[in-house]
Amino acid sequence: MISRIGELEVKTQNPDRLSRFWCAVLGYEVSGKDEMGVAISGASNAPTVLFVRSDATPAAGNLHLDLCPTDRSHMGD
Template sequence: MTSRIGDLVVKTRDPDRLSRFWCAALGYEVSARDQTGVAISGAANASTILFERSDDNPGDGALHLDLCPTDRSQADELERLLSLGAKPTDVVPSGCWHVLADPEDNKFCLMAKRIPAEPADFHN
């Protein structure tokens, strides 16, 4: 038996704002909300992302997300993410990825690699 990631926790000054951005970026929905923050979820077997209220948001933390387009080109997905409020960073794109920042300056990468919209079933 192994473990799996249940939640990814992102410290944030404004859980509502950041959860709206990531719901739109990932196609997730809010699954829980309380005084500590907002949780968003996608497919049944996908990890939940919890945006936890904190006054100490590092902005450039050790954990970041790598996004892969599912139904469009990297260029089209870049345009979509920028329209949602993502910002380019000073990191020069490699051709394989773009380094962006969400509305609270948490960096994430947009990869060129496309992945299927539905996660693979590893139990077959």
């Protein structure tokens, strides 16, 4: 299955601070914000980055890739 990265999810203790940093680095803008975290977006084909509030540091790291198939529909569609 061929896919593209739809979203990057980063777990962090401080979504606001980290999102401001990555907006400056990537030229992105805040596209959403709630009690769970902050979403930033760039160009239409660039992945959205989600900074999700988490007090714990995950054992497997803090980055999750949300892949979107490009050669078929999502499973269950």
